[in-house]
Amino acid sequence: MKKWMGKIRTLSLFSFLVIILSACGKENLTALVPKGYGSEQSFNIILISILVMIFVFIVVMVIYIYVIMKFRQKKGQENYVPKQSEGNKTLEVVWTVIPILLLIIIAVPTIASTYDLADESKKEDSININVQGMQFWWNFKYTNEEIQTSQELYIPVNEKVYLNMMSSDVIHSFWLPSISGKMDVNPDNENTMFIEAFEEGVYWGKCTEFCGGDHTLLWTLKLLW
Ligand SMILES: [Cu+2]
Structure with a gap:
């Protein structure tokens, strides 16, 4: 088989997978379309991180291509050693x-939102729900x-609701991707987080801790208004 045919086959396979996999998932089960306080904060940090990474990528690629073009070995320069720049303090x-x-x-927005999401000052005056994680379901009191x-x-819209979470068996992890971040649900201590939905x-x-054999079953949870 010709080389280029193999390349076209690989490319077609990946294009096919991209089309098929891009339709995966459920509506309101993604952190990339935030509809709550915690998920919006996570999404903003994801955006900042991606922008920083794109900036680094572009700068590195520009320097890389410039150096390859400008400093490549020319004819007649086989034994030429260019000026060495190691130990250059400024660089x-x-x-x-x-x-x-x-x-x-x-780091600044990440730390700020970590403290913001751990804020419990309004807990007393808000709706509190005791969440109990079990193999393999959740109980809300x-x-x-x-x-x-x-x-x-x-839960109501635009209101902070505090979840006091404990497990009655193994460690679970409570996650409503469109609404909030994750929180571990442990059998020996209570963890608290608030959720607030905008729409x-x-x-x-989803439970994001591998909590047992049926971990992948049943893990859908509805927030209704
Ligand atoms: Cu679990």
Whole structure:
């Protein structure tokens, strides 16, 4: 088989996979279309990180291509040794300081939103729900109302709702990708996080800890208004 035919076959296979896989997933089960407070914060940090990475990629590629073009060996220069730049203090300072600045650009919003999402100052005056993780389902107990639900969690729009989470067996991880970040649900200590949704709808949740054989089953959870 000719070489180019193999390349075309590989390319067709990958194009086919891209088309098929791009339709995967459920609506409201993605952190890339944020519809809640926590997921919006995560999404903004993802965007900042991608922009920083694109900036680094472009700068590196421009320098790389420029150096390849400008400093390639010319005819008659086989034994020519160009001026060596090792130990150049200015260059070393520049390529140490630039990554530090880029990391600060990512770190500041990340740390700010980590503290923001851990804020419990409004917990007392908000709806509190005790979440119990089990193999393989979730139980929701509204602490101020005499209501319990399982698998379906109902909350109001644009209001912070605090989830006090514990597991009755193994470690689970509670995640509503469109609404919030993840939180581990442990058997021996209570973890708290708040969720706030911006739009009415049905959202889906996942346990992201491999909590047992049936981990992949049943793990859909609805948020209804
Ligand atoms: Cu689980």
